[in-house]
Amino acid sequence: MVLRATLTLLAVALLAPVLYERAQILYLFWRNAPVRFTRIDNLGSHDIKFADRIRSCEDALLVESQGLAILGCDPGRERWNTVMGVFLPGPVPSAELYAYDYKKTNAPESESLRRLEFVDFEYEADFHTLGMAYDEASSTLFATSHRQDKPTIEMFKLDLTAYTATHLRSIQHDLLHGPNAIAVINSHEFYVTNNNHFLVKNHPTLNHLETYLGVPGGTVVHIDVSPALKSPAGPVQANVVARVPFANGIDILNETTVVVASSSRAAVYFFSIGPKSDSLSSTPTPVLTYSSQLRVPFLADNLSVTKDGTLMIAGHPHMPTLGKFAQTRNVCNGPEDELTRAAPEMREYCAKSSAPSWVSEWTEAGGLKHLYADVRYPSSCTAVRDSERNVGIITGLYAKGILVY
Numbered sequence: 001m002v003l004r005a006t007l008t009l010l011a012v013a014l015l016a017p018v019l020y021e022r023a024q025i026l027y028l029f030w031r032n033a034p035v036r037f038t039r040i041d042n043l044g045s046h047d048i049k050f051a052d053r054i055r056s057c058e059d060a061l062l063v064e065s066q067g068l069a070i071l072g073c074d075p076g077r078e079r080w081n082t083v084m085g086v087f088l089p090g091p092v093p094s095a096e097l098y099a100y101d102y103k104k105t106n107a108p109e110s111e112s113l114r115r116l117e118f119v120d121f122e123y124e125a126d127f128h129t130l131g132m133a134y135d136e137a138s139s140t141l142f143a144t145s146h147r148q149d150k151p152t153i154e155m156f157k158l159d160l161t162a163y164t165a166t167h168l169r170s171i172q173h174d175l176l177h178g179p180n181a182i183a184v185i186n187s188h189e190f191y192v193t194n195n196n197h198f199l200v201k202n203h204p205t206l207n208h209l210e211t212y213l214g215v216p217g218g219t220v221v222h223i224d225v226s227p228a229l230k231s232p233a234g235p236v237q238a239n240v241v242a243r244v245p246f247a248n249g250i251d252i253l254n255e256t257t258v259v260v261a262s263s264s265r266a267a268v269y270f271f272s273i274g275p276k277s278d279s280l281s282s283t284p285t286p287v288l289t290y291s292s293q294l295r296v297p298f299l300a301d302n303l304s305v306t307k308d309g310t311l312m313i314a315g316h317p318h319m320p321t322l323g324k325f326a327q328t329r330n331v332c333n334g335p336e337d338e339l340t341r342a343a344p345e346m347r348e349y350c351a352k353s354s355a356p357s358w359v360s361e362w363t364e365a366g367g368l369k370h371l372y373a374d375v376r377y378p379s380s381c382t383a384v385r386d387s388e389r390n391v392g393i394i395t396g397l398y399a400k401g402i403l404v405y
């Protein structure tokens with residue numbers, strides 16, 4: 001009897017933090033449900049641009065020296081989304097890269113947005129972008145692609161005067177089973193997040209359990225491609241350096257801190273970068289040690305750090321609404337006849353549906369500030385800002401165009 005009571009008490013004590021944490025997430029979904037969602041707009045004037053030219057741009061990164069934003073836009077995500085589990089039959093459009101000249105926010109749209117031409121890119125027809133990162137010194141763009149055979153990190157050399165992206169090589173590794181965001185250290189070293197241990201494609205039930213229970217199955221992997229750059233047969237060196245529940249966006253905050261968004265915990269995890277571990281390999285692996293976390297009132301998706309050191313956090317306040325929005329884009333954005341054939345309720349839903357966005361910023365001195373919580377621009381996933389030119393860009397996972405403020 002005493003033993004049973006003790007064991008029960010112990011189980012409750014062990015589970016309580018987990019249940020408390022999960023209850024907070026459920027509370028967020030309750031509070032951010034469409035009927036209760038309180039809008040916030042502290043962006044100042046803003047504009048949705050290129051709505052009829054690009055959609056589903058998951059990533060934006062800034063090349064501030066040139067006042068250019070590189071966008072990766074994948075309309076194919078409506079039929080093929082390996083993170084949210086959309087796998088529809090039929091042809092899947094491929095992703096494209098764009099350069100947006102944000103120096104001229106008032107220029108005609110036809111002048112300020114240019115598509116990058118791929119050169120020698122064998123997998124052009126099966127390119128599905130998630131995270132990207134750019135090493136400016138070597139003009140190397142790293143882009144996660146959920147290729148149908150196996151996910152890869154595609155490396156390109158960008159020429160931003162000729163607007164070309166020349167394919168250099170594809171990086172594949174067993175530790176890159178579900179690659180998502182990339183943070184570059186230098187021309188040959190970078191961190192990649194894998195959002196889940198169980199992929200929705202192979203293990204849908206376990207994947208959902210992992211996400212809903214907030215199990216730390218996601219990884220941060222340190223990659224060194226220098227041996228592979230020296231000779232095509234050279235190995236890619238990969239090591240897991242941290243585990244995070246639903247590891248999503250990642251960036252390097254300063255010399256001593258790496259930040260990782262946990263989408264299942266509605267939090268940003270801070271890791272301190274320790275001295276490199278001893279290793280026989282050419283580049284020793286950095287050691288990341290968990291230091292703290294910042295809770296946010298939405299599921300944090302992607303992160304970026306501005307030149308003045310502000311952390312930008314974009315994400316999803318109400319997952320059920322986003323889930324439905326994602327699953328219906330193939331009809332709502334599909335060919336005209338598909339929409340005409342759809343049931344009247346679906347046509348009505350398409351006409352007025354949205355998925356809420358939330359963008360906040362954080363500094364150690366100023367704390368957390370909310371910039372945008374609204375449905376007018378849907379499904380925000382990345383926010384970047386040029387703090388010198390005072391231009392910010394928000395992109396949406398399933399949005400038409402980008403928001404510029």
Ligand SMILES: *[C@@H]1O[C@H](CO)[C@@H](O)[C@H](O)[C@H]1NC(C)=O
Nearest residue numbers: 131132133181182302303304
């Ligand atoms: C998020 O944005 C950063 C730029 O700060 C980029 O490096 C990263 O790969 C992006 N990831 C995703 C998944 O959008």
Ligand SMILES: *[C@@H]1O[C@H](CO)[C@@H](O)[C@H](O)[C@H]1NC(C)=O
Nearest residue numbers: 253254255256257270363364
């Ligand atoms: C890096 O950022 C962390 C978190 O804000 C802070 O505690 C630390 O002092 C910063 N380090 C440097 C070298 O600025």
